[in-house]
Every structure is written in structure tokens, then in C-alpha cells.
Amino acid sequence: MFLTNQDVIELTAWRRKLHAMPEISSEEIATAAEVQGFLADTKPDRVVSGLGGTGVAVIYDSGLPGPTVLFRAELDALPIEEIGTPDHRSKIPGKGHMCGHDGHMTMLAALGRQFGRERPKRGRVILLFQPAEETGAGAAAVIADEKFQQLAPDYSFSLHNMPGLPLGHAWLKDGIVNCASRGLKIVLSGRTAHASMPETGISPVPAVAALMPALTALSQGSIATGDMVLATLTHASVGEPAFGIAPGHAEVWVTLRTMTDGQMQALTTKAEHLVREVAAAGGLGYAMDYHDIFGHCENHAEAAALLRAAMEAEGISHEAGETMRGSEDFGRFATVSKSAMFFLGAGENMPNLHNPNYDFPDDLIPIGTKIFMRLARDILG
The missing domain is CATH 3.40.630.10 (Zn peptidases)
Structure with missing residues (x-):
């Protein structure tokens, strides 16, 4: 039939x-x-x-x-x-x-x-x-x-x-x-300041500048060899769209992708360690959460x-x-x-x-x- x-x-x-x-x-x-x-x-x-x-x-x-x-x-x-x-x-x-x-x-x-x-x-x-x-x-x-x-x-x-x-x-x-994948949303919190006196605030800009290449550098391997690890930056924002405010807030979004769930666990551990390290160096607060989680x-x-x-x-x-x-x-x-x-x-x-x-x-x-x-x-x- x-x-x-x-x-x-x-x-x-x-x-x-x-x-x-x-x-x-x-x-x-x-x-x-x-x-x-x-x-x-x-x-x-x-x-x-x-x-x-x-x-x-x-x-x-x-x-x-x-x-x-x-x-x-x-x-x-x-x-x-x-x-x-x-x-x-x-x-x-x-x-x-x-x-x-x-x-x-x-x-x-x-x-x-x-x-x-x-x-x-x-x-x-x-x-x-x-x-x-x-x-x-x-x-x-x-x-x-x-x-x-x-x-x-x-x-x-x-x-x-x-x-x-x-x-x-x-x-x-x-x-x-x-492949397994998940979106990691990173929020960095500092303190705003007047743009004429940025030294009185705590800016997340250096941390964002450090995080973006460091996260993408986690990528390695390939599908062909069975060990592909891929970190893809998908979004970044710093401060408010204003000329008079030195920023105190930033977000970085990155998609993490691996061939297996076990590899994903190792990749998230590395990414989270990197965020904590960069935030501490900049005197920043931080928060991380995951979205669109696929095994x-x-x-x-x-x-x-x-x-x-x-x-x-x-x-x-x-x-x-x-x-x-x-x-x-x-x-x-x-x-x-x-x-x-x-x-x-x-x-x-x-x-x-x-x-x-x-x-x-x-x-x-x-x-x-x-x-x-x-x-x-x-x-x-």
C-alpha cells in the first residue's frame, strides 16, 4: 500500500x-x-x-x-x-x-x-x-x-x-x-563613570578584548579526526550607546560545539575557567548561563x-x-x-x-x- x-x-x-x-x-x-x-x-x-x-x-x-x-x-x-x-x-x-x-x-x-x-x-x-x-x-x-x-x-x-x-x-x-552544542552567555559587571574620568570606574572593555580571542582559541581538531572543538563568537556588547558614559557592563555570547557530550564537558570547564580568570584580573563581577543546549x-x-x-x-x-x-x-x-x-x-x-x-x-x-x-x-x- x-x-x-x-x-x-x-x-x-x-x-x-x-x-x-x-x-x-x-x-x-x-x-x-x-x-x-x-x-x-x-x-x-x-x-x-x-x-x-x-x-x-x-x-x-x-x-x-x-x-x-x-x-x-x-x-x-x-x-x-x-x-x-x-x-x-x-x-x-x-x-x-x-x-x-x-x-x-x-x-x-x-x-x-x-x-x-x-x-x-x-x-x-x-x-x-x-x-x-x-x-x-x-x-x-x-x-x-x-x-x-x-x-x-x-x-x-x-x-x-x-x-x-x-x-x-x-x-x-x-x-x-x-555534534553537541550550547550557547554560553557571559555577563561582566564593573562600574560606570563619566567619559571624561574613566579611571573612576571599572570598565569591562579590556576583559572583553581579552576574552574574544581567548575563547575562539579554544577551537581545535576536526570532524575527520573525531576531536573537533569549536568556539564561535556570536554577539558582544559593551556599555550604553552614549558618548558621555564609560561602560560598566558587557556581554559576550559564544557557541560551544563538540563531537561528543564528553568533549563538551571538557570545553565548558575550560571556557568557564577562562571567564573567571579574565574577570578577576579586571576586578569585574561575572555571571554565566547556558542556552540552546543540544547533546x-x-x-x-x-x-x-x-x-x-x-x-x-x-x-x-x-x-x-x-x-x-x-x-x-x-x-x-x-x-x-x-x-x-x-x-x-x-x-x-x-x-x-x-x-x-x-x-x-x-x-x-x-x-x-x-x-x-x-x-x-x-x-x-
Whole structure:
């Protein structure tokens, strides 16, 4: 069983509807409601809403013993103004589906249509529409939710579209798929002074000047050698925008990125030591906190092998690919199940993810769907 031409037409229209109504992380109330409404006709055996905030799990149960297989898509869009001109472009100023999560949701909805017509022969399928992937908060919130703990998946699978790869060509590898990352916000506190008498204050300027090169100097290694450590300055500010005030306050933001969670622990220790050392030398107070925390994403060997077999059965060309520098919170599902994710080519000449003119290619909907459908049938019959 597979999608009919009418299914593809209706799913494509729905994907474009989602594209026009983007909601950013943790605000996906209308999107979650739209998912539930669209899949209502498939008569799922159970729907769990409010997972980790706005998440939705749609469940198709055979009624017979067997594994529980979870497929995850993301609900959230980005705080990016869309500059593309499709008829279905974003209607929400300053927000857009510039990462293709609208397409990922549509693939899961396509699975829902098929399992609505014919349940798996054993076990159950969970379609999870997860909130807040872009901030790294969503998967952790879902997994911590008591309602999710009752679902207990044995396997979890996900995909991400990837511009730059030929349309429909896949990257699937064992081991580490995405790097760990987190944003470190550093606040330095001194004392303001009149600009004519800066010596009467305590300025954070020398500390900022020292911190910026010192933090970036923590970078070393590479993906190829498995020891990449990367510190990227993303923001810095000093004082108020006034000519009469010598500054007493500064902020430095840096994104820390490593291949593994263990490497991240070592990097944060070094960065925090550096901040304390520089602040003390300048007589400054300091505060540090972390944002957008992502653990590394690692494919389970068995789950990846099942995915690989499904691709081969469906004639999908694939290769191992490489570990992605970008982060993905799907890795947290490895703590509760055998999990794997892959990257599906969106076309070699597509705008990159998070570009303001990105638009998910509708031709990927049936391709991603048939991989997941074959996988589910291989495991559950």
C-alpha cells in the first residue's frame, strides 16, 4: 500500500498551508491543533496532546503484542523573515519554515493516512510531532513528560532534509550523526563613570578584548579526526550607546560545539575557567548561563541497519555521509529507545537551511514517506 495521487495532492496542499502559518519554538499551539485536525479522519487509536508543551503523539495500535516504533517530526519554525515569493509564503511577519519542518510533519501525516487504512500487523506506531527542536528544549521536555513515559518506544526514527544533496539521495551513518552544542552567555559587571574620568570606574572593555580571542582559541581538531572543538563568537556588547558614559557592563555570547557530550564537558570547564580568570584580573563581577543546549546525536547500530535495509528495499541511493556540525535534539531519544536519523537530499541547487528564501521541496514527501513506511512494515509487518 502506498500513497495515491490524490493523497499526494492533498498532502502537498497541507504542507503549503503549514508553511504559511509558522510558529516558533514552544509557541506551536495552532500547528499542533492543525496536525490533530488533519489526522482526525484516520481515526487513530489514541492521541496524546500537550507533550512537553505543545507536542502531539498520534498512535496506531494493532492490538497485538509487538514493538513500539516512533517516528518524529518537528512542529516549530524559525524567527526568520521569509523573502521567497511562493503563493504559500509565510503570513506571519518575522517567522518562517526555513528548515523544512513543515515537510517533515507532512511525511508523518502521510504515514498516518496509510496506517489509518491498515494498522500494523503487530505492535504500534507512534507519530510524534515534537515542539521546540530549534532551541534544543523540545525533545528533553517531551521525554521528561509523564505522558510520554507511558508510550515507551522500542525504536525511534527521524529524518532531516538536506539541501546540497541530490534530491532523494540519503546520508545514513552509524555512530555520531550531529555534534553537541550550547550557547554560553557571559555577563561582566564593573562600574560606570563619566567619559571624561574613566579611571573612576571599572570598565569591562579590556576583559572583553581579552576574552574574544581567548575563547575562539579554544577551537581545535576536526570532524575527520573525531576531536573537533569549536568556539564561535556570536554577539558582544559593551556599555550604553552614549558618548558621555564609560561602560560598566558587557556581554559576550559564544557557541560551544563538540563531537561528543564528553568533549563538551571538557570545553565548558575550560571556557568557564577562562571567564573567571579574565574577570578577576579586571576586578569585574561575572555571571554565566547556558542556552540552546543540544547533546550529540548518535545512531544505534541496529536501528541504522533497519533504516539502511528499508532504503535498499525501496531503491533509495545512500551513503554514509559525514557527521554534521549542526546540532539536533533527536539524539535524546537514544536514552529511551534504539534510535537513528538520516538526511534526505533536498536538491543540489536548493537554498541552504535557515536561508530566508528556503522552501521545502514537495517532491520529497512521497520519498521520505516510503522509506518510513517500509521501515515500519519491516519491523511490525
